[in-house]
Amino acid sequence: MKALRTVLSLVCLGLAATQSHAQTPALSAATGAEKERIAGLVTEATKEGKLTYWDTVMQPATKNALQAAFVAHYGLPKNFQIEFSEIAPSNMITRLEQEAKAGRATVDAAAVASPIWVAAQARAGALMKYDSPEYANYSLVAQAGLIEPGSYAFNGAYVFVPLWDPEKLKVAGDSWNDVIAAAQEGRVSVGNGAASDATIMTYIGLRTAMGKDYVAKLAAKKPVFIPKSETIASRVVSGEDTMAFMGMPTRAYQLNAKGAKLSYLMPKEGVTLLPQNFFILANATHPAAAKLWFDFILSEQGQKIIVEKEAMISGRNHFISPIPEYAPQIDKLKLVRIDWNKMTPDDLQAARREWMDLFKQ
Amino acid sequence: MVSTSGRAHIDAPAPATDKDSRWLERLAPLAAVWIGLLLALGPVFATLLRSLMVDGAPDGLAFDNFTRLFADPRARQAALNTLIIGVGVTLASSLLGFMLAWIVSRTDIPGRRSFEILNLVPFFTSPYVGAMAWQYLTAPHSGILPNLARSWFGIDLSFIRINSISGVIWVLVLFYTPFIYLFVIGPMRNLNGALEDAARVHGLSFFQTMRRVTLPLLAPALLSGAIVVFVTSAGLFDVPVILATPYSIPTVPALIYESIGYPSDFGRAAALGAMMMGVIIMLVVAQRQYLGSRRFETVSGKGYSPRVTKLRPAARNAALALELVYIGCGAVLPLISIIMVSLSPLWRGYFEPSKITLANFIYVLDEFELTRGAIVNSAILSIAGASLIVALGFLQAYSLQTRKNRWANALQPLLSLPNGIPGIIFGLGILIILIRTPLYGTYWIILSAYVAHYFPFALRSIGAVLMSLSPELEQSARSSGASWLQTMRLVVIPLARPGLVATWLMVFIILVRELGSTILLYAQGTETISVAMLILSEQNFLYVAALAVVQVALLGGAFILMSRNSKSLFD
Numbered sequence: 006m007k008a009l010r011t012v013l014s015l016v017c018l019g020l021a022a023t024q025s026h027a028q029t030p031a032l033s034a035a036t037g038a039e040k041e042r043i044a045g046l047v048t049e050a051t052k053e054g055k056l057t058y059w060d061t062v063m064q065p066a067t068k069n070a071l072q073a074a075f076v077a078h079y080g081l082p083k084n085f086q087i088e089f090s091e092i093a094p095s096n097m098i099t100r101l102e103q104e105a106k107a108g109r110a111t112v113d114a115a116a117v118a119s120p121i122w123v124a125a126q127a128r129a130g131a132l133m134k135y136d137s138p139e140y141a142n143y144s145l146v147a148q149a150g151l152i153e154p155g156s157y158a159f160n161g162a163y164v165f166v167p168l169w170d171p172e173k174l175k176v177a178g179d180s181w182n183d184v185i186a187a188a189q190e191g192r193v194s195v196g197n198g199a200a201s202d203a204t205i206m207t208y209i210g211l212r213t214a215m216g217k218d219y220v221a222k223l224a225a226k227k228p229v230f231i232p233k234s235e236t237i238a239s240r241v242v243s244g245e246d247t248m249a250f251m252g253m254p255t256r257a258y259q260l261n262a263k264g265a266k267l268s269y270l271m272p273k274e275g276v277t278l279l280p281q282n283f284f285i286l287a288n289a290t291h292p293a294a295a296k297l298w299f300d301f302i303l304s305e306q307g308q309k310i311i312v313e314k315e316a317m318i319s320g321r322n323h324f325i326s327p328i329p330e331y332a333p334q335i336d337k338l339k340l341v342r343i344d345w346n347k348m349t350p351d352d353l354q355a356a357r358r359e360w361m362d363l364f365k366q
Numbered sequence: 367m368v369s370t371s372g373r374a375h376i377d378a379p380a381p382a383t384d385k386d387s388r389w390l391e392r393l394a395p396l397a398a399v400w401i402g403l404l405l406a407l408g409p410v411f412a413t414l415l416r417s418l419m420v421d422g423a424p425d426g427l428a429f430d431n432f433t434r435l436f437a438d439p440r441a442r443q444a445a446l447n448t449l450i451i452g453v454g455v456t457l458a459s460s461l462l463g464f465m466l467a468w469i470v471s472r473t474d475i476p477g478r479r480s481f482e483i484l485n486l487v488p489f490f491t492s493p494y495v496g497a498m499a500w501q502y503l504t505a506p507h508s509g510i511l512p513n514l515a516r517s518w519f520g521i522d523l524s525f526i527r528i529n530s531i532s533g534v535i536w537v538l539v540l541f542y543t544p545f546i547y548l549f550v551i552g553p554m555r556n557l558n559g560a561l562e563d564a565a566r567v568h569g570l571s572f573f574q575t576m577r578r579v580t581l582p583l584l585a586p587a588l589l590s591g592a593i594v595v596f597v598t599s600a601g602l603f604d605v606p607v608i609l610a611t612p613y614s615i616p617t618v619p620a621l622i623y624e625s626i627g628y629p630s631d632f633g634r635a636a637a638l639g640a641m642m643m644g645v646i647i648m649l650v651v652a653q654r655q656y657l658g659s660r661r662f663e664t665v666s667g668k669g670y671s672p673r674v675t676k677l678r679p680a681a682r683n684a685a686l687a688l689e690l691v692y693i694g695c696g697a698v699l700p701l702i703s704i705i706m707v708s709l710s711p712l713w714r715g716y717f718e719p720s721k722i723t724l725a726n727f728i729y730v731l732d733e734f735e736l737t738r739g740a741i742v743n744s745a746i747l748s749i750a751g752a753s754l755i756v757a758l759g760f761l762q763a764y765s766l767q768t769r770k771n772r773w774a775n776a777l778q779p780l781l782s783l784p785n786g787i788p789g790i791i792f793g794l795g796i797l798i799i800l801i802r803t804p805l806y807g808t809y810w811i812i813l814s815a816y817v818a819h820y821f822p823f824a825l826r827s828i829g830a831v832l833m834s835l836s837p838e839l840e841q842s843a844r845s846s847g848a849s850w851l852q853t854m855r856l857v858v859i860p861l862a863r864p865g866l867v868a869t870w871l872m873v874f875i876i877l878v879r880e881l882g883s884t885i886l887l888y889a890q891g892t893e894t895i896s897v898a899m900l901i902l903s904e905q906n907f908l909y910v911a912a913l914a915v916v917q918v919a920l921l922g923g924a925f926i927l928m929s930r931n932s933k934s935l936f937d
Binding site: 037065092098100104111122199231233240243244245246350353 | 529605611614806807886901
C-alpha cells in the first residue's frame with residue numbers, strides 16, 4: 006500500500022512537472038531534439054530540487070534576480086533552491102581541491118577568475134564535460150583562448166584599471182604613462198600580488214603592454230597593497246588614497262550609485278581581461294540543475310542580469326551592454342592578448358616572484 | 367614555597383553505595399585526557415606530516431620545506447615581526463590586564479563594579495573589526511581623529527602610524543588585555559590578604575609586597591594568560607592583514623594564509639605552523655618548569671575576604687584615568703567609529719549626520735538571508751563548543767593534577783599543542799582528516815575543530831584555578847564521607863566557579879569571533895557570524911560595520927544578563 010502511494014505520488018509529480026514545463030519560455034523557444042533535451046533536464050532538475058553554486062564576485066542580490074528568472078524560464082518549482090556562496094578565490098580553490106582529492110562534492114557549479122587553475126582542472130578531469138548549446142554564442146572568446154567549449158566558459162569578465170576621484174586628483178590623457186605621471190607617491194594602491202591571481206594576471210598584461218620598466222616606475226610610487234576590490238575603491242572615496250591603480254569599474258558603478266564620484270580610464274595601450282571562469286564540477290550531485298544553470302547564465306537573459314547588476318563584461322557574441330559606460334562591450338575594448346591556456350601554475354608563480362622583487366612586497 | 371603542589375589522589379575507601387561515583391572518578395578524568403590527546407594529535411600529526419612531505423624525496427619525506435623557509439628573507443623578516451608583535455602584545459597586555467584587575471578587585475576607586483564589566487567590552491569586538499575601526503579612526507589621510515584634530519584644533523596627528531608593527535601591537539593590546547584580566551581577576555579576588563599584610567608588617571613597601579608576594583602567588587594565572595595571549599596574538603592573521611600586510615610588513619600568519627591560496631604551498635604553510643608549534647611547546651615546558659617548583663594555593667579552608675587598598679587621591683585619580691583611557695580606546699572610540707561607519711551611506715572619511723541611514727542594518731538583518739542563519743549558527747556552535755571545552759578542560763586539569771607524575775608532566779605540553787597552530791592550519795588539518803567522513807559539511811566538523819583547537823585554553827586556565835585550591839578542602843570532604851561526585855558538586859566546582867565562568871565566557875567569545883578554521887570548514891547553512899562578515903567584506907565594509915554593531919550588541923546583552931544573575935561575575 007505504501008509502495009503504491011509512492012508510485013502514485015511520483016506519477017502525479019511527473020504529470021504536474023510535465024504540465025508546468027509545457028508553456029515555459031525555455032521550451033517555447035526550443036524545437037525538436039533540443040526541446041526534448043531541455044524537458045528531460047527540467048524533469049531531472051525538479052527531482053534534484055536544488056543546486057549549489059559558488060562565485061567569487063557575484064553578490065547575493067544578483068543571485069536572487071538570476072534565481073527568480075531561472076526558475077521562471079524553466080518552469081521549475083517555486084521551492085527550487087539555489088544554495089549560493091560568495092567566497093574569496095583562495096578559499097574556494099583550497100576547498101574545491103581538497104574535495105576533489107577526497108572524492109567529495111558539495112558544490113555543483115562555480116566561477117572564479119583563475120584561468121590557469123581552471124584550465125589545469127579541466128586537464129585533470131575535475132570539470133564536467135558538457136556541450137552547452139550556448140557555447141555557439143561564445144565563439145569569439147573561444148577563438149581568443151578565453152574559454153574552452155565543453156569544459157568551461159566565463160559568466161562575465163572584469164578589468165583592473167586606474168580609478169580616482171576627479172575632485173581630488175587630476176589625470177590628463179589616455180595612456181598608462183599619463184596615469185603614472187598623475188599618481189602620487191604613497192597615495193596610490195595596487196592589488197596584493199602576494200595572494201591575488203587577478204593582480205598577477207594584470208601585472209603580466211601590464212608587463213606585456215608596457216614593459217617591465219613601466220612597472221618599476223609604478224613600484225617607485227610606493228603603493229599600498231590592498232587585497233579586496235571593494236576596499237581599494239572605498240579608500241579612494243574616503244581620500245586615503247588618491248588613486249587605485251588596479252581599480253574595478255564594477256566598484257565605481259556600485260559606489261557612484263551611492264553618491265561617490267569615481268572616474269576610471271581604459272588606457273589606449275590595452276587592458277588585461279580577467280575572465281570569471283564558469284564550470285560544472287565533474288562529480289556534481291545535481292548535474293541536471295547545474296547544466297540548466299550553466300545554460301541560463303550564459304544566455305542573453307542571464308548575461309543581461311549579470312551585466313546590469315555587476316557591471317561585468319559579457320563574452321557573448323555581439324552582446325549589447327545595457328551600461329556601456331561601466332561595462333563596455335568586449336569587442337570595443339583594446340585587450341592585451343595573453344593565452345592563459347598556454348600558461349602553467351609555475352609560470353604564474355614566476356611572475357609572482359618578479360612582482361614581489363619589483364615591489365619589495 | 368618550595369614544595370610541589372597538586373590535587374592529592376584520594377585513596378580512602380569509599381562507601382559501598384558510591385560504586386558508580388568511584389567508577390566515574392577513575393574513568394571520566396582519564397577519558398577526558400585521552401579524548402584530548404586524540405583531538406590534539408590528529409591535526410598536529412597531519413600538520414607535521416604535511417610539513418615534511420616533499421615531492422621527489424626518497425620516502426616522500428624531507429626537510430626541504432623548512433630549508434626553503436630559512437632561506438627566504440621574507441619568511442625570516444615575517445618571523446622576526448611576529449616575534450616582536452607576540453612579545454610586545456604579551457608584555458603590554460600582561461601589565462595592563464594585571465593593573466586593571468588589581469584596580470577593580472583590590473582598590474576603592476569609585477564605580478569599580480561597573481569597571482569590572484566595562485573592562486571586558488573590548489573583548490566583545492572581534493580584532494578584525496577592531497583593526498578596521500582603528501584604521502578608520504587614525505588613517506593618516508582620512509582618519510576621523512586626524513581630521514577632527516586638524517579642523518577643530520589645527521593639530522597635525524600624522525605622527526600616528528597605525529599601519530606599522532607598533533600599530534598592530536596597539537590594537538592587539540587593546541583587544542587581548544581582557545584575556546589577562548579574565549585569567550587573573552578570579553585568583554586575585556581569592557588571594558589571602560593576610561599574606562600581603564604579613565609582608566607589609568615586616569617592612570616591605572607596597573611595590574616590594576606586590577613583587578615578592580602578590581605577583582608570585584598569581585604567577586600560574588598570569589603565565590597561563592600570557593601564553594594564551596602570545597599564541598593567539600602571534601597566530602592571528604586578520605589584524606596584520608589589515609594594518610601591516612598592505613604596507614609590506616610581513617607576518618607569519620599572513621604568510622600562512624598566503625601559502626594556502628592558489629597556487630597553494632601547503633608544505634610551506636605546514637612548516638610555518640610546525641615552527642609555531644615548536645615555540646609553543648618550549649613556552650609550555652618553561653611554564654611548567656617554573657610553576658612545578660612552587661606552591662600557589664590562594665584558596666584554603668580558612669575564611670577571609672580580600673583586602674581593599676585605600677588609594678591616596680593622586681593614586682585614585684591615576685587609576686581612574688587608566689580605566690577611562692583603556693575603556694575609551696578599547697571600547698568607546700572603536701564603537702563610535704563603527705557606529706558612524708555603519709550609519710553612513712558612503713564613507714568619505716568623516717561622519718555626515720544629515721545623511722544617516724539604516725540601510726546597512728536593513729541589508730544585513732533583513733535582505734541578506736545568510737546573516738540570520740549565521741547568528742543562530744554562531745550561538746549554537748559557541749554555546750555547545752564552550753560548554754564541551756570547559757567540561758573537557760576541567761576533567762583534564764583535574765586528572766593531570768590528581769596524577770602528578772612523569773606521565774602527567776609529559777602529557778600537558780602534548781595537550782597544549784593545538785594552541786601553537788594558527789586556526790587556518792588547524793582547520794586544514796581537520797579538513798584533511800574528516801573530509802571523507804559524514805561529518806564533512808555539517809555543524810559537527812566545525813564543532814570538532816573548535817573543541818580540538820581551543821580545549822587547551824580551558825585546560826590551562828582551569829588548571830591554574832585548580833592549582834590555587836588547597837587539596838585539603840577536597841580531602842576534608844572525602845574524609846567526611848562525601849563521594850567524588852558530591853565533592854565535585856559541593857566543594858570543587860563551587861570554589862572553582864569564578865574561574866570556570868571566566869573560562870566559559872572567554873572560550874564562548876573566542877568561538878563567536880573564530881574565523882581561521884571555520885573559513886575552510888563551513889558549508890551552506892553552517893556559516894557563522896565571522897564567515898558572514900568576511901563574505902560581507904567582499905561586498906561593502908559598511909555592511910561589516912553594521913553586523914559588527916549587531917555582534918557587539920548581542921554579546922554585550924548576553925553578558926549583562928549573565929552579570930545581573932550574580933552580585934559580581936567573578937565572586
